[in-house]
Amino acid sequence: MDATRGSVSSNSTQATRDESTEPFILRHGRRYLRGVQHYPLPCDLPELQRQNLHTLLATSVIGRALGSTPSPQNPPKKVLELACGSGYWTAVCHEFLSGLGYEDVQYIGLDIVPLAGDLQRQGIDWKFVQHDLRKPPLPFDDDEFDIVVMKDMSLVVPIGALSQRILDEATRVLKSGGTLEVWETDHIIRSILPHPPPVPGKSAQERACAESTATFLISPITPFTEVQNKYLQDSNAWIVEALDRRKLSPTPCARISEMLLQEPDTLHSVGDRRIAIPLGELRWEREHAMASSDPPKPKRRESDSQRSNPKKTSVALDTGTLTDEQAALRYTALLVVVQMIESLEPLLKEVSGKNQEEWQRWWAGLMSNLLEQKGASSGECLEGHVNNVMYNRYAESARVNWTLKFAAQDPAHKKEWLELMSPKSIGLILRSIKTDYKFPMKWPDRITVLHKLRNKPEQGTDHFILDVLILSEVQRRAAARCIEDIVVYDYRTAKKSPLPPFMIDKFQQTFQLQEQAKKVNSGRVRQLLKRVRELEKSSWDRPDAVEDFGSAGKP
Known part of the structure; x- marks a missing residue:
C-alpha cells in the first residue's frame, strides 16, 4: 500500500438500452461498465463493498484519511476526489477534517457514473460531477482545489501518456500551496522476510502507527521474496498477464514517487509512505515469542477510554504476538485480497485457460488453503472465525x-x-x-x-x-x-x-410458487411414506410375522 503526497506551488447478457441511458451491462452474473474496455472490475454492490473495506483498511493502517496535515494558516476549503466510486473516502475525510476543526469544507466527487449516494444527507457539503477521466481536461478551473486525491486509479488509467496527462490535470486544478495525494495498492502479493530493518527518515508518529497496527513501513532496502503459497503464485501470474493485456500496471506503488519526482517545476516537498500489511500472524513473530527464554508475561495495553474506566482492560502478550485489533486488520487485508481475486475471476479464468469446473476446483482450493489451512506464506489467518x-x-x-x-x-x-x-x-x-x-x-x-x-x-x-x-x-x-x-x-x-x-x-x-412447490413436494413425501409403509406391512410388519432370532433363538 502506498500513500504518496506532494505539495504544489463467460456468457454475457445483451441489454436493449444504449450506453447513454444504461451505462451498465450484465456479464458473468455481475454488473460491469458498458463500453469501458480497460477497466477490469465489476461495478456491483459486492465490489463496492470490497472497495469500501479496502478504504477502511488503508485509512486504519495510516491512522487518518489524509497522509498530510492541513495547516491552520491555510485551511482547506475545497477537496476533490477523482474516481470517487461510492464516496466512502469522502465521508471518512469529512469526519477526519471535522475532527480537526475544519467544518467549512466543500467536497467534489468525480467519476464516470454516479455510484455514490447523496452525501449531503449525511451533513456533508458534497457535489458529484460525472466525467470520464480518460477524456481530459477535467471540468474544473485552474487553482480551484486545496486538496486533490487520486486513490486506487491504477486499474482505471492505462500506463502511458494518458496517466501523465491526468497527473498534469490534477496539478492544474490544484491551488498553489495545495496538496496532491496519491493512494495506491500493488495487485500482486510478495512475502516480507523476517525482521526487516527499520526504515530511515520516518517520523516518530509514523513508526508508532506502524507498531500499533502491526504493519511494516517499507523502503527499497526492505527485504522481500516471491510468495511461496501455490495459489497466490497462480493468481500473481494470472493478474500480471491479465493487466498487461490491458496496459495496466500490477505494481503501481513503485511508479508513483517516480512520476511525482519528475515534476520539479510544479511539485515540491514530495514524500511517500509505503506500508506492508501481512495477511495474518507471521510465523517468525510466533517463533520469536516461543523462543523467548522467559515465559511470556501479559502486558496490559489500555486505551484512553480504558484508562478513564479501570474496569475495562485488555491483555496482550508483550512478545510480538497480535492483539485482537491487529489480527482483525490483517484478516481484513486477507479478505480484500481474496475478494479482489474473486472480482477478477472472468479475466483470470481466461488467462489461466481453465474451464468453469477447473476454476471452481482451483477457487475452492484457494479458499480452503488461505482461510482454513493458514496457507498464506506471509502470515496465518485469523483463528476461530x-x-x-x-x-x-x-x-x-x-x-x-x-x-x-x-x-x-x-x-x-x-x-x-x-x-x-x-x-x-x-x-x-x-x-x-x-x-x-x-x-x-x-x-x-x-x-x-x-x-x-x-x-x-x-x-x-x-x-x-x-x-x-x-x-x-x-x-x-x-x-x-x-x-x-x-x-x-x-x-x-x-x-x-x-x-x-x-x-x-x-x-x-x-412466494406463491414456493407454496405450490411445497404442496407438490409434500404430497410426494406423503406418497413415498405411504409406499414405505405398504412395503413394511407386506414384509416384516405382518400379523403372522415371526421374529427370527438366529442362533440365539435355538435351545
Missing part, C-alpha cells in the same frame, strides 16, 4: 445472484432490480444474519446455496426474511442454514424505505 465468515460470504454472494435473476425475469423493471445492488437510490442492506453450522466443509467440495422467502411480503413493509440452505455436494447434506433479515434502504433520504411495488409483485409471485 474462518468457517463462520466464509459461510456467510457464500450466502451473501448467492443472495446477490438471487436478486439479479429477478432482473432477468422482470425486464420491465430490469434497471430497478440492478440498482438494488448499488447505493444509487434504493438498495438492499443485510440487517442481520443468523447461521446454524452443521459441519465444516473441506476442499475438494462444491456447494449449492438456496434462498427462499420466509413470508409473503405485504404492502408497506420495509424488510423481508430469507431462509438460506448451504449444501455440500460431497457430504450430500446441509453444511449450514442461515436466516437473513434484509432491509430496503433509501440512500437518497438515508432512511429505511417500503418495498417498491415491483418488488412486492415479484416477491408475492415467488
Whole structure:
C-alpha cells in the first residue's frame, strides 16, 4: 500500500438500452461498465463493498484519511476526489477534517457514473460531477482545489501518456500551496522476510502507527521474496498477464514517487509512505515469542477510554504476538485480497485457460488453503472465525445472484432490480444474519446455496426474511442454514424505505410458487411414506410375522 503526497506551488447478457441511458451491462452474473474496455472490475454492490473495506483498511493502517496535515494558516476549503466510486473516502475525510476543526469544507466527487449516494444527507457539503477521466481536461478551473486525491486509479488509467496527462490535470486544478495525494495498492502479493530493518527518515508518529497496527513501513532496502503459497503464485501470474493485456500496471506503488519526482517545476516537498500489511500472524513473530527464554508475561495495553474506566482492560502478550485489533486488520487485508481475486475471476479464468469446473476446483482450493489451512506464506489467518465468515460470504454472494435473476425475469423493471445492488437510490442492506453450522466443509467440495422467502411480503413493509440452505455436494447434506433479515434502504433520504411495488409483485409471485412447490413436494413425501409403509406391512410388519432370532433363538 502506498500513500504518496506532494505539495504544489463467460456468457454475457445483451441489454436493449444504449450506453447513454444504461451505462451498465450484465456479464458473468455481475454488473460491469458498458463500453469501458480497460477497466477490469465489476461495478456491483459486492465490489463496492470490497472497495469500501479496502478504504477502511488503508485509512486504519495510516491512522487518518489524509497522509498530510492541513495547516491552520491555510485551511482547506475545497477537496476533490477523482474516481470517487461510492464516496466512502469522502465521508471518512469529512469526519477526519471535522475532527480537526475544519467544518467549512466543500467536497467534489468525480467519476464516470454516479455510484455514490447523496452525501449531503449525511451533513456533508458534497457535489458529484460525472466525467470520464480518460477524456481530459477535467471540468474544473485552474487553482480551484486545496486538496486533490487520486486513490486506487491504477486499474482505471492505462500506463502511458494518458496517466501523465491526468497527473498534469490534477496539478492544474490544484491551488498553489495545495496538496496532491496519491493512494495506491500493488495487485500482486510478495512475502516480507523476517525482521526487516527499520526504515530511515520516518517520523516518530509514523513508526508508532506502524507498531500499533502491526504493519511494516517499507523502503527499497526492505527485504522481500516471491510468495511461496501455490495459489497466490497462480493468481500473481494470472493478474500480471491479465493487466498487461490491458496496459495496466500490477505494481503501481513503485511508479508513483517516480512520476511525482519528475515534476520539479510544479511539485515540491514530495514524500511517500509505503506500508506492508501481512495477511495474518507471521510465523517468525510466533517463533520469536516461543523462543523467548522467559515465559511470556501479559502486558496490559489500555486505551484512553480504558484508562478513564479501570474496569475495562485488555491483555496482550508483550512478545510480538497480535492483539485482537491487529489480527482483525490483517484478516481484513486477507479478505480484500481474496475478494479482489474473486472480482477478477472472468479475466483470470481466461488467462489461466481453465474451464468453469477447473476454476471452481482451483477457487475452492484457494479458499480452503488461505482461510482454513493458514496457507498464506506471509502470515496465518485469523483463528476461530474462518468457517463462520466464509459461510456467510457464500450466502451473501448467492443472495446477490438471487436478486439479479429477478432482473432477468422482470425486464420491465430490469434497471430497478440492478440498482438494488448499488447505493444509487434504493438498495438492499443485510440487517442481520443468523447461521446454524452443521459441519465444516473441506476442499475438494462444491456447494449449492438456496434462498427462499420466509413470508409473503405485504404492502408497506420495509424488510423481508430469507431462509438460506448451504449444501455440500460431497457430504450430500446441509453444511449450514442461515436466516437473513434484509432491509430496503433509501440512500437518497438515508432512511429505511417500503418495498417498491415491483418488488412486492415479484416477491408475492415467488412466494406463491414456493407454496405450490411445497404442496407438490409434500404430497410426494406423503406418497413415498405411504409406499414405505405398504412395503413394511407386506414384509416384516405382518400379523403372522415371526421374529427370527438366529442362533440365539435355538435351545
